[in-house]
Amino acid sequence: MTAEWYVVLSSLLFAIGAMGILLRRNPVVILLCLELMLNAGNLALIAFSRMVGNGQGQIFALVVMVVAACEVVVGLGLIVAIFRRQLPLDVDELRELRG
């Protein structure tokens, strides 16, 4: 398979993730869609790394994976804190920074 297929698939996955972020209002689902977008970026990075024939692009993908894990931990901690304070889990209701 040529690299075009991987890149087009990656952009399609990225667009699906962005559509989910625009469409859904549950913060858990929004974090899931963020995961989709980060993974689409990873796929593009690895495809380009294979295109160049150089392994350094895979280090980029690894760092993106680490950042995604951190984002998940902090985001889910925020969701648990919101749930404990009896606030609605809906990003249209959570407009204020003040808890």
Add this chain to the structure above:
Amino acid sequence: MEAILFFVAAIGALGGALGVVAMRNPFYGVLALVVHLFSLAVLFLLLTAAFLAAAQVVVYAGAVVVLYVFVSAYVGGQTESAWEPIPGQRFLAPLLGIALFVELSVAVLASSLRALGSGGPEVAAGFGDPAAIGNLLLEKFLIPFEASSILLLLAAVGAVVLASRPSTPGETPPPLVPWTEHGPAGGEGVGGPSERFAREEPGASGDSGTTLHRRVASEEGPPAPSPAETPS
């Protein structure tokens, strides 16, 4: 063979992604994400990134998805209401997604990258295996490696701080659910605790109870009829 594997994995990844977006219950969305991640690991293997495929399965499907499962089970399956705060959001969002896809595809495919139409150059046998990644990570990319470890530490500390109960005396957080004493919603059905005690356990134990209960029981003799049976 490679093409068949690519299309199977691509369909799996797309189906998983659409499932994440379309499932109303976040728990099923997490399960769709597992399908998506395993398909992506197959794609990584096709791109000769063996270590990243293993890391994808272990880190995502092993750790991140477990976190998601625990949090979505803790929060509960809250289905979204059909009420839309932005009118036409249900139609505008897919439109913007399609526009983004077209834009990204044009931006990549119309670029003059020569290797885009090829499968990439021939690589050596050890391309992308753990030894190659480890060599790169500990020699050339040592500083990003250490920075990512500091980032992981900070994220762990931040998550503990965020998820702990607010205990500073200055602020007054809204109270937790009073399940313990009065029932779920402040006890509108049953009265106070003493009244409920007098109704539910009349004469079960002789010397305990409210003063009213004791007085009624002593007036009516030893086979104490329960005051709850009298219509109130």
